[in-house]
Amino acid sequence: MSNLRVQALHVHPVKSVAGIAPDEVAVEPWGLSGDRRWALVDAGGTVITQRQQPRLALAAARPVGAGGIAVSAPGMPELLVEVPGPGPLEPVVLFGKKVETVAAANAAADWFSAYLGVPARLVHLDDPAVRRPVDPQYALPGETVSLADAYPLLITTLASLDALNALIARGDHPQEGPLPMNRFRPNVVVAGAEAWAEDGWRRIAIGDAVFRGVRECGRCIVTTTDQRTAERGREPLKTLAAHRRIGKSLAFGRQLVPVRLGTVRVGDEVHILE
16 A cells, blocks of 8 residues: 555646646646646737746636536636637647647637736637647657646646645745645645655656656746745745756756546545556
């Protein structure tokens, strides 16, 4: 019996927007079901995230119907958005590379533009099986990803967060800690591991699903954004730079790619296979 268990699961239907914490969720080849299938783009067609618009942290999206979402934000009425029907593909730019998407209804563009105060349109990844390959430097043939930053899933551990918060408490900005896990927007949070153990996980099983551990997750300015207030500080990047530099990455968490599909649940045992 493993001492490692799933403490929480997180699905973010819209990239960079708050999501939901289900008790169970299906694993698809490109990530957890419903995770990051939608994104916002600016007037030039470039994907908008909390990097540019920290107020996205205060917006939320939850699944409704057959792939649709309900979005909400402070001062805004809730809006139901249906999956767009078959239509012209719209190439958008995500980290310098083009991804073909389908635009959502104009009402969604009006809603997000009003909330952010800048032009913004909502797009949907209609077919994640073919639209966006995983970075070929780390992928196996045929592996694809949703509109997540780079890989289908991100796993973190409570012990690593505790260790990071202990380092922050002894650092230059202790008043910014302790940080909650939502700063890191993981898909799977594991309890019972030793701090930083996930760095070495090459193959793991959760429930009836199996995942390949690809590489560490390099962190960005989004982690400095308080997800409750949208205010930014200096942590955890200051502390990660001092203690968790792996190559060019300021590392927290590990990127996963599914190799056997299934369902994962809160409370599932996590088995390290390799």
